[in-house]
Amino acid sequence: MALCDRCQRINVLEIILQSVPPDPSRLADGWTHSDTYASLRSSAVTCSLCSIFLGNDPMNQKVEIDDDDCVKLLPFTRERWPRDESSARHGVPLAGLEVKIGPKGKNAISSVKHVPIWTENDSPEEIRQFMMSRPCGPVGDETIIKRWLRACLRDHPGCRIPTPGVEGTVDEEAVKLPSLVIDIGSAAPFSDPFLVETQGRKGRYAALSHCWGSGKATRTLKGNLRDHMTRIPMGELCANFQHAVEISRKLGFQYLWIDSLCIIQDDGAHWESESAKMAEVYSHASLVLSAANSSSADEGFLKSRRPLKSVTLPFRFLDGTALGHFTIAEQTSDEIYRDDFRNDVEGGPLAKRGWTLQERLLARRNIFFGRDEFHWECRSARWSESTDMRPIRYVDVSAGLAYFRGLPLFGGHDKQGRSQLLNDWYMLVLEFTKRSLTKKDIDMLPALSGMAKVVESAFRAETHTVYCAGLWSHDLPRAVLWKSFGSESGNNTALPGPSWSWISQDARIFPAREEADAVIDISNISWDVALAGTDPHGRVAQGTVTFQGYIKEVPSIKLIHTEDSKRSRSTPYPLSNALVYDHMSQQIGAVVLDDPSDGRVFSQKLYAVPIRHLMSTFQSVREIQALLLREADEGAYRRIGVVDMMGSNANDDHCKDAPFAQPLQVFFYDARKEMIRLV
Template identity: 25%
Template structure:
């Protein structure tokens, strides 16, 4: 339902829009409409179960919600229309609604009044500003809806609990429709005979109907397909497969000995008519003193999910002791219907237009931002599984290659609701080389935003996706990069919006325990941008790559690696920041490039990103241990004319005698194309540089060969 304020505001906004649309020559339309004018009004709407106001409240940060619903609520009830924050700033307590047509057309006759954006936000000039005073990280507080005049089939009646057989029967219908009718999904063979090494057999025993047992598929051939489970492990100990528990699991145990989440998964799989289930914790040995089984099984992980019938996704259970079934208000899964009076030519109200109020962010909030999808392992589980049943806090949802659905929209989400699946990140067509490279860059960006319980799994947890891309590229996999594009991909960066973006110290870290060379993005913890659109003329060449793997799997863990790179070296100094009080990376640091010329200009226009934040570089500058090596260049038109952009690796000497370096970041130099002298200073070794000599493996033809580890 909607509160009176929301309903009246929407009606008023649409009627104003209709008035503009029907008036020849009139184009003026104010999209912003007053909404709740006081906290008392907003607070009261929450108790009427207003769909819009409650979703808007859910968008508030915990700090903001506490401010509104507790500390300020009392004052508003006493008659105050505003309240003072700790810093003495007076805050007007008001919200506004903005209503705009989703398809605006300057031609009045073609304007469609049946489809609108509806944004609800705090007053931008007041409330939002004050929140950011108290919480600098606070983002714009806004809830977005869509008013859709098109008809569609919506959910029937709501069920109070997602464990209901009626709810799961919908999931069974989705799966049947997918396996029988979806062309994209049916291209995956349903007759596959591949099975994981072990499975849980869920067929009830006649004597123990609540029992399950672990089977070795090499000895006991499964009679049917299997499903998988994606879940959060949590930090609490629980029953897992170990040498000590193997016999009891093989002989059969009661499901009630398992943690609640596993019980829920078993109930769900049985309800969907499937007999077998694969759960990592119960199908791979978890002995901490013997990782041999895990090392054998980890390289097969992509096959486990890719060959499953369906993956069960426990979206918001933080650990195994939480259920992924939830009790909810049945009304919460119904889209709201808004009816707006329509005036006839005489100005009399004759009928009402009906609009469906869609929650624009429902898929993002329920699925994409779920706790489960902060786990790095789940990225490949979600992409590789042919179909997924998501168990959310408010409803169950379906995801496959052809359709995304939910209880609210059982026939598929409307196109106006963004529900992009990471399955779209990966191309499946052999020969689409460029698309495959782009896919890998997108996967790395998504993957590195997620967390790993064991940081050493960085390369292992995405190995399945890498193998899939590798089959398309027919290229050698090099510690998270690809050989044919290696020079360009060495220029990956930490994922900030631009070179001058301010970031807190510690956002990006390099773990103490080795897992990848410094030239690989896998050596860092934190979001990475592996740019797919880099191009231009190469200025350096990878001569050789040597990698020592932990196992025989070249997509797996690395023990050591080194890369031989040949190019021009330039000694640099990184100077004090312009604003030393800021913990920043980028333009606030100054870089001086030493070319050895007697009349050197003080600084080029240099932008750079460090891989890991560092407080100062005095020791490195004193020891002359910082260098850049130009990797690629390209021309670009700017306001000052044609500019040559030179992209470089930033390096620090690790071993002067052996000519070994470590990567510390990337730099971008802009030089006017007409300034040939400066271009030559940067792109060539000067006589003075050659005479002095820099740490290297070999110096030949005006270039240095170095090792990077």
């Protein structure tokens, strides 16, 4: 369709100037596009841009609009309203136009619709500075990825710094290659790839981060290893792997690393050895390809992009001089306000898989393949294809996680730094346990071992600590006060591992934090962890934590029956699921049981072991957190939950110097002090 006379005269700068309200108490007026809504509707039949302005936005479907209402255009930005022609030079680029419909001459609005505008990456600098958005290219076009990679290599020295705790130096042209890599033959794009045993060879490589999902990921096994060393037919690769080979070749890489092809999947010794090297694999890769929009290996991540209805217009200055072009497109309000980085990267299938947490955080550079655009993340910047190299700024949990790439910042810090690092580790555990693992009984610790290695290196700068099955020795026994949200199914399944560690739970975990809380008269702390393999940060066969402390039998415990058991799993903090009582049947605490469906909890002797003091919300009541234990074999105990026990006013003279406040002082007065061994 052609453009009507009014649409042909659209001038963005003129729209901006006419959108500055003369009176701050009034709404911005804007540039009049159509005198009446009826005329816009009529023109939309033959004018493609009027059709976009009219649109069919679900947000406006139930809005009553009068035919006599006036249609005006205003600019909008993602940060604040522009004020004059030089707004872009002051850091306020336009994101789009606002189509405002309302009664003539009144400070009122009947309907508002937003349409995005963009300019090409090769447009003159004056226009590119003025407009925030850029068009997304064809799905297989690697041009912007190459530009981002060149910019990072040229301008980001922080992205070339070796990761703490990871062996080997970072030379962009020659890092030590993983034991097995896929030779994809960048110079021969139609040849079949094959496995190469590197034997210490150096070079550049890309790595893939992806979801196996329900699809059939192509795997290297003992039986096909020899064949794969000769040839892996492209036609036999699952879609994700085909796309990874295609993109890596376009980016000029000769080598590619993919977990299921470069680790022999039915060779336990090889799997154990290679899974312990995840920190090296992902931090040494020149680029990690993250299949953010693919939930299964056979789904592929280079998907056709949804077409947008759009119109391109000349960009004119106020004197009428034309310079380059810009494009107006049609999107719904939901789409234009959607944060695509957050939606694709934080909310996509890849963000739900356990292994991919460390794959993302260990990578120096990540390219995420989203639903309709690419996204970049490195130690120094975050970019999206639709905004080119304009920095993405937002705060969320993953933004907090991402700064783990700067772990050298923690080196040499005092106790506050150590405490912060410890809390950061537990924040990782909280995020990690939200995610899924296909083989939790095997993968729980290996899927986090790379990050454990890095965090251990940061701790080493100021304190001696040992990694103990997901916890740290210098934080024992306080660290065993983690709480379980319960499994998603509601039926907890015990996993291999000591009961005192969160790795024994198939559930989301809320770790014990706030290192400054006072520990109650506990001494002679020791630990012993027996590994199930060779990785010091990997699977454990068994483990004990032993310390001297108070222990007291709990007379009575009663389960709390909630109408919605899933509610606890959706809350920020675990909800209590049982209550404990003293000999007088007085409630003295609330319990978060590790497994409330375990009937043994209510038929065996139970014991409370006070671990630390907490101050309540009112800062005057002294609370105690205690472990809830049951007897195990040979004089040991197994953890079954955590009890929050409320004391009296901490400022009362009679309890200021007592280890326990009332009524807990009465309850614990005859508590035994002994060596307690947790298994």
